[in-house]
Amino acid sequence: MGRYVIRRLLQMIPVFFGATLLIFLMVNVMGDPIAGLCGDRKCDPATATQLKKEFGLDKPVWQQYATYMGNVFTGDFGTAFNGQKVTELMSTAFPLTIRLTLVAIVFEIVIGISLGVVTGLRRGRPVDTVVLLLTLVVIAIPTFVTGLLLQLLLGVEWGVIKPSVSSEAPVNELLIPGLVLASVSLAYVTRLTRTSIAENRRADYVRTAIAKGLPRRRVITRHLLRNSLIPVVTFIGTDIGALMGGAIVTERIFNIHGVGFQLYQGILRQSTQTVVGFVTVLVLVFLVANLIVDLLYAVLDPRIRYA
């Protein structure tokens, strides 16, 4: 187990450098960011040169990357164009997005898995058909439609929620955005769980457990569900990264100043420091989440052993 973890951690190093380098180059290809700071007029050349020097943009790209990476390892993620430290932006954005992601994941687990179990156990019954149809509808509708629709109905028409999340973003304000963010994944989790449960229900070990005379609840939770959760856990694990980086749409609709919004603004303003910094952290989150998922396999399925 220990050796496996070390091997995986070592594998992260090239992935980390490759991903950051790619992002760095991509942002660089977009061209000179300074020109965008002066509105529709031309920046005066002296100030532009000075700014380029300050942000290190006057050096060749490889050198910029090397300096940037050197700084990152000392915890210095640079400064955004509005004069704020990128670490400062991160310290406000990440807690928000993590909270939103957690809300979304909880929805996925609670609603998605319960619906999956219910439908998996009652395959072909009306409940199953109805839920399947509903998941189809949810998958087919893009997030921004569900988001705007819920915002308009609950926020403006019925006045049940505030249409926009306040800057402190307490959990109760994040419930609807979290539900919207989770909706599509939630549908997938339901379907995955359903298929998995339906398949394993006829497995030998389940029949043995029933034959042993175990109560139904124990058979389902300890034997059936635990083994059926492997694909679901994989999905949710990779989804954490996707939810954190991909919340741009939801965050914009509900006015959440999280990672998605900072990335969006960073790209618009071509702020290399912001974009690369945030993406670097997201890459790390992805890698760690994947590692945890792989380790969870061993917990869920005793047949899997890591050497």
Next chain:
Amino acid sequence: MRGATHAKWAACAVTVALAATACGGGGDSGGGGDGSGIVGSSWGDPQNPLEPANTNEVQGGKVLDMIFRGLMRYDPKTGEAKNMIAEKIDTKDSQNFTVKIKDGWKFSNGEKVTAKSFVDAWNYGAHLKNNQKNAYFFGYIEGYEDVHPEKGDAKADKLSGLKVVDDTSFTVKLTQKFSTWPKTLGYPAFAPLPKAFYDDHDAWLAKPVGNGPYTVDSYDKGSKMSLRKWDGYKGDDKAENGGVDLKVYTDNNTAYTDLMAGNLDLVDDVPASQLKNAKSDLGDRYINTPAGIIQTLAFPFYDSKWSKDGMEKVRQGLSMAINREQITETIFQKTRTPATDWTSPVLGEAGGYKSGLCGDPCKYDAAKAKKLVADGGGIPGGTLKITYNADTGSHKEWVDAVCNSINKALGNDKSCVASPIGTFADFRSKASQQKLDGAWRAGWQMDYPLIQNFLQPLYYTDASSNDGKWSDKKFDDLIDKANAETDTKKAVSTFQDAEKVLADQMAVIPLWYQNGSAGYSDKVSDVALNQFSVPVYNEIKVS
């Protein structure tokens, strides 16, 4: 029935989720009609650090307009420059000015506003090492090229043209005659700064201190700023409300939704997609007033194909091929007005705006357009490429419409094509380095309501924002003459003569004047936008 129980639980979870969020709602403005109510207003994260000489867009401008007052202030209605802190600004030769300031003004931290507050602030704004994006404003003051050279390091610390005489007066020497220069002083870049600004710069940026009708109560960077009425304010334009809460929105559509739901009092940038509904949603709480912005199509005069003789006919022809009326009506829902000169209606007749100065070349006439383009030798290369940035401002829609209009008028589907560039920064960098071929969209937001500002920075030979490198001796001479003119009326008419040269040559095609739009809730009244499309916060009343 285990399964059913599970389903019930799931349903319950959703219901609880919906119910729990219901704790929100309700506006944050209270107080009643006694002038203590708070205005909730939409905001965007300022692009640059919030220093007076470093802020060149509306979002930062809103804050500066509330917490600073300079020598002059533009009347929010007429745009006329009026003395604020200035007692009087005298000159005999339009080049040497003596500024006398009123006594008794203070910053909200108790410091006195003196002549030195201005001189130090201007020196700071002009100096190269401070990276101030509006440094060019000080370019007319003598000694600018020493503190802000084109290349290399600064040779001096201070502008040699600025001299403090005593606590309440200082002198300014300009590098050239510029009779209307005092009228430029209403721009926030010329605001005075307290000592606290230099002593602890980071602390100042975290919570700016100024001399305006409001003070910053709290500032949560990137999300919220609370401004409160300052009782010690000296000016006569005191705040009519208790304060303003600026809230950063990720998207102006969300801000508009919040206004509809009653959680916000003022949205000063109605999203393009909502313009159609704004009138019916808000009725007379929707305002649509001219702002000092003009949109044009610029041409590459650095390319001999476009600058050679006879091409002015092609440019005029193209101008006549654009159906401005139709485009401003269908695409912009009348938040733009077809342009008939190169300035802006906010200047007013006296300030130099002259409706119809462009004449026939700015009127839609398909047949004449086709003839003129043919007479001039046709579009270089056969196709006009219009470059724009695709990331902001819904430019795609109107560029496509302009191209359609040109193609239809000229009877050729390939006369005009739109060419998008991904980001605004990249677009601006290409335009300012003369790397674009064909035409591109150009916009100009005035710095101060003077006709000079609509002409000199854009069309004077090698001027700072003359991206197309247009150059005309006659135009330059007229601008110089107008600047030296001490009589405002004569100066304005000379500027207009220069503008006629633009019309003859069609240096850029004027498209439309841009309006500022805003919507507000029924809790507030007396809402207006000034010429810079910044809401006049101090006049807003909360009921």
